Amino acid sequence: MTASGPDPVAEQIAGRLRTLPLVDHHVHGCWLVDGSRGRFENALNEADTDPLPDWDSAFDTQLGFAIRARCAPLLDLPAHAEPDAYWQRRTELGESEVARRLLPAAGVGAWLVDTGFQGETCTPHELASVGGGNARVVLRLEVLAEQALAAGGHYRTTFAELLEAETVRHQAVGFKTVIAYRTGFAIDWSQPTPAAVDEAARRWAGVGGRLLDPLLLCFGIRTALALQARRGGLPLQFHVGFGDRDEDLHRTDPLLLLPLLRDPLATNASIALLHCYPYERQAGYLAQAFSGVHLDVGLAINYLGGRSRSLIARSLELAPFRKLLYSSDAFGPAELHYLGADLWREGTAAALASLVSDGHWSVADAQRVADLIASTNARRLYQL
Amino acid sequence: MTASGPDPVAEQIAGRLRTLPLVDHHVHGCWLVDGSRGRFENALNEADTDPLPDWDSAFDTQLGFAIRARCAPLLDLPAHAEPDAYWQRRTELGESEVARRLLPAAGVGAWLVDTGFQGETCTPHELASVGGGNARVVLRLEVLAEQALAAGGHYRTTFAELLEAETVRHQAVGFKTVIAYRTGFAIDWSQPTPAAVDEAARRWAGVGGRLLDPLLLCFGIRTALALQARRGGLPLQFHVGFGDRDEDLHRTDPLLLLPLLRDPLATNASIALLHCYPYERQAGYLAQAFSGVHLDVGLAINYLGGRSRSLIARSLELAPFRKLLYSSDAFGPAELHYLGADLWREGTAAALASLVSDGHWSVADAQRVADLIASTNARRLYQL
């Protein structure tokens, strides 16, 4: 492409993509307080929960290369700056100034923040203050379930009331489940009897800690779907695929959700499959098969860096175009909030321009689909 | 590519592909009688068996965009015509005239028609009358099994006789199984004893309807393979992968057929794996591993539209080139019969031209492989 000069149609599409305001429908806070180089580099590896060995470097990855290529210029460094120079400059500026430069550059109009795990990250309010746009809250079901179990009392009632109360208190726009990390999706998805829930809650009260009981996890998801049915809005996000090594990745193939999706409670429910790598084609199938199933390929976009273009292109296969969403799933360094948007804009522009230049789509088609994924679909789904 | 002007080698390959007569080795009838817009739009979603919600549109998909881009001009509309204009023009012309324009443009010399599900579609004879070329019949095993069970009597004998009689009566060229939709492939594939078949048939006679018994489904497949061994020809087609949401897509990974394929009855049998998405690479492996296994990526080509090129390219990996086939799997609107061919021609041309321009293949290699997939392989396999 470069050798043959700029393609005016590709440039037109890319130009529009660069300025489109986004809904980042699944994100976490960023850091505003300084930390060590170790904290920063650990945040560049999603899957490994241990520190890297001496001979390795978190920068020698697609994500590390993408940070050097695309974030360095916003910190006044040349593109492709060396890791040491990048870290030194980042330290000079401080975490807060890094965020002040990178977050607004993401061009996000609405941040839907999963507050279920915060670590040292900022609040949704702070995120919007620094990054611009509005922030809304997504509630993580398992956190509420663990709170309800710890509170004692009658679990079914406590959980249902807590879920509803927290939804109101935070004006939450949706729910998130990390059952992928707890049991994976190959569980019994049928409606548990009240007695079975009571019994499981009693049993788990003696265990405590991180909820791993499949029946209680299923109950939480079903309770959230029932609340969605009653109140409208409040889509349920599933972590799917790529994540840290605690999970059995092969048990997060979204096709294992079929028994749940075939249940009348879920068949037309509003659902968002997050990340999905390497099962993005299976997720696209479900988005065609069930009217309420949406998906994104966030998180993986950052980790694939220069290779994310082909992932984005693959997400444009079976999934209807009104079912695709944008997310960064960024957590911690503001580089992740920025890169998610920046790589999505460029990769989407390239994928759409190629469809147009091959005659499959019109330019107007490309622009409209870009709008849908950037924000229109999310605004409808989350009733923003 | 476009920015740098036409590549003469790519143009040469594309030109040949545009005129190559095809064997569409797995197809259904098209509509010749007018229907509602609902019927048309439902036919553009393979996986969802419910109507779409108000906020969605069947046109906002790769298939919808491909219809607007590629079929509109054959109905005297500009490429990328809007959905309403397309539907209006289609209504003016009538279903029969639409078929008269689109079917012959597919350039198919032989249609191998699965008559197992007809709905409002035309007969094989009508398809060939309108579309040109010849039509031959492929018999769906499960339909015959259900007829034999309903007929009562001694099931093993009734089914075997019905299979043979129907093969003769229709001069059928092959068989098709939809076990993917019934149990998936993770079943016991061993030869059932006669007593076990008798017992299962007795049991199922009390249930009736859509055959879901794995032992009887396995018996049907084994009976068809035995008839193939005795008579020659008569390859057995398996629906694999992408289809409607009744199936457990992950239980249609063709690798789950390995226990059957290792059985002496099947190891050298003539088998065609249909569609295969998203398991086309696994299907390619089986085509290398077993001398009788063939495959296509039909159906998915239509649904991937402008993205089908990369699927076609991936089908050219492990599978030996004499094992690849063309199908549309079209059912209903003649757009599907035409697009299957048109997208296959363009996607294959692009994949082959890229192999040639990178020095991996000669132009003669590309032209020969195009001929193999377009018709030569199917003519050998089905003894046309």
Place this chain on the structure above:
Amino acid sequence: MTASGPDPVAEQIAGRLRTLPLVDHHVHGCWLVDGSRGRFENALNEADTDPLPDWDSAFDTQLGFAIRARCAPLLDLPAHAEPDAYWQRRTELGESEVARRLLPAAGVGAWLVDTGFQGETCTPHELASVGGGNARVVLRLEVLAEQALAAGGHYRTTFAELLEAETVRHQAVGFKTVIAYRTGFAIDWSQPTPAAVDEAARRWAGVGGRLLDPLLLCFGIRTALALQARRGGLPLQFHVGFGDRDEDLHRTDPLLLLPLLRDPLATNASIALLHCYPYERQAGYLAQAFSGVHLDVGLAINYLGGRSRSLIARSLELAPFRKLLYSSDAFGPAELHYLGADLWREGTAAALASLVSDGHWSVADAQRVADLIASTNARRLYQL
């Protein structure tokens, strides 16, 4: 690309890749003694263990086309020579002269030879004599386990002593397991008790032959990992994915190794996942998740021929760049030793040049990553 003239950056990267000395970290001997055309053609199909039917040709595959395109000129034939001409010229030259032309052209500085299956192939010493560079030995665990079982005596002691003695005797640089072919990866990976090993060894002594007992296979792998922990170096190679049809390919998804990898014995162990097709993205995930996990996409590169570029590009996704290795997995015809290298050089150059031309990587990044995969990573891992 071709139509728009050579891209100087791509040419610079390709030029460097063409001359980079490689460590082929998993390879077998080549033939130096003449054989039949049948032997040659059978060696071009990895998965099928039977001869091909009359109507098929081993040359009508991506591998066959790659041999005609890329090896023919080294035998003084034009590129894309016809199969008969190729075979005739090959016969004129003789197996030994073919090897003398093709092996050195692979540009390999170190051959790590799996001597577990030799057939008519040459020794590691002969391979290095003809091909240049040095050869080192990789020991196949299952061969040693079968020897220890056949030897009788106290199995646990016999196997552990044999493993250590053979490691010393051959100055072996690593181990290889083919458990993929024996049971697949979905086994109980926990530490067996000594009594259970003794009992399993007694039981298997009555069976003999090819070791298929999961407990004894697991014991062998754990014994090798314990020796690695004690001695340093000695990484363990796993055959993963694509291979002959004896294996259940779906049971070689490397994610099924998670229970082993989470065991303290393996979590930081040096491990190399070989081949990995079609699970290369899952293998990349494990390379990010576990500090000692490395991978290559060898074997599949040869079999994908002109399509291997996209496989190589996909291997550059989640896997950190210090975890990627080069191998040919060649066995038999020297074409495979040469093509593995030649296709890897060209495909890697293309993948890297595309990342550079799209602005994701600097030229220096590309050159450094090429060095890492070509040899630096393997030299560290195997302590060469």
